Amino acid sequence: MNKLKKRNPHKDKKEQFATAVVANSAGEIFDLDGYAAIGMAGSQLVPLKYSDIIKLPYGSELMMLPDRIPLLYNIASRKIEKLEFNPFGPNEKVFPVAAFNSPGFVITYNCAYQENKDAGLLPLFSYGAVGWHKDGFCSAVHQVDQEKRQDLRFMKKEDVVSGIGRMRKKMPDNRLRGHLEKCALTYSCPAAKNFFLSRFEAPLPTSQTCNANCLGCLSLQKDSPISCSQDRISFTPSVREIVEITLAHFAKVEQAVVSFGQGCEGEPLLAAKVIEPAIRQIRAQTSKGTINLNTNGSLPNVLDQLLVAGLDSIRISINSLSPDCYHTYFRPGGYEFKDVMKSIQLALEKKKHVALNYLNCPGFTDTPGEITALIRFLHEYPSNMIQWRNLNYDPVSYLKAMEPAGPNGKPAGMLNLLNLIKKTFPKIKFGYFNPPCEKFNNDIL
């Protein structure tokens, strides 16, 4: 006879949620029994269930958020609480904890908190919801790219340093090589490390200036209380320096990619004077490798020259396919949203690979207004790929900034958005990294 076990309803309820984690003022992070972690998407606050989370991806970092109060779900009372003090350690102030997730993982919820009145803008990271499950941290994310391109386990410091030594010998007077050394060692930039490790994609920062003024620009913050996360390149590399780096990378790496347009520079279209001849010289010497441009797409005529010179692919940065929301975030100087569309059109006409660098924030990107704009765009401009990227900007401030640009409605959920786009456009590729031409998604053309 089967034995019937008595069920404990409280235990069942408790176990379906990820446990909340908070930090004390010393930065120590701990879980709070009886409380569930909450994910935030705009005004929506959702207790995180097991189905919303996965194990915190390797290489992700946890951050304590100052001047903010954690919002947690009390499992027994089934209520959301603003918790200023540790219920198990009276007088111990607690703070929210967020995850900066590894590349390839899209956050589905932001960490839930309420700002104090005097809260300053958070630094330039994304702030994903995080909790504790079984014996480890868990994160509200969805994996869109499996590639190990920026997996820190394959980027040992001693190997980077020995790669730097090799490249110094090979190109002693190359200033761009020197700049990439600083990126790799000081900023721990995975793209720069990959150049010295001869893996995947090498960066080619070139431009000192930009014609936009993005709220979350990583390389320049003018009149802003926050600092940029890396210094912008302070010189324009010569054609020879760009060609030398590229040929060294292409010679050693199978399915290699080089990309203009990096986090430590401005807009590469403004450096076309050196990029165009560099592309021509590279292509005169080898047909190997993929030459890619990460760009804001602001100058279609200039882009056209680069495409003709031999550029293989472009990745256009965009936070929204609604012109007003785009302008609010990018704050363009001397170009408009329609110029970006023209650039995409030109690249598609020339059968070049077009990816969106789609900057996401749960609670904004997954609202009906944004979803409709994205679907309309993809019907009109059948792009090859969407690179789903977490927007590195204070999520509460971002939503506040976007409010006047358009009432977008109730968020549908990031996973629902991803599923809907895949269902509507089954041929489009989702990912995170710039693909080599051997892996271009040409089906769509």
Ligand code: SF4
């Ligand atoms: S387009 Fe790029 S470089 Fe220019 S302001 Fe925006 S983030 Fe910065």
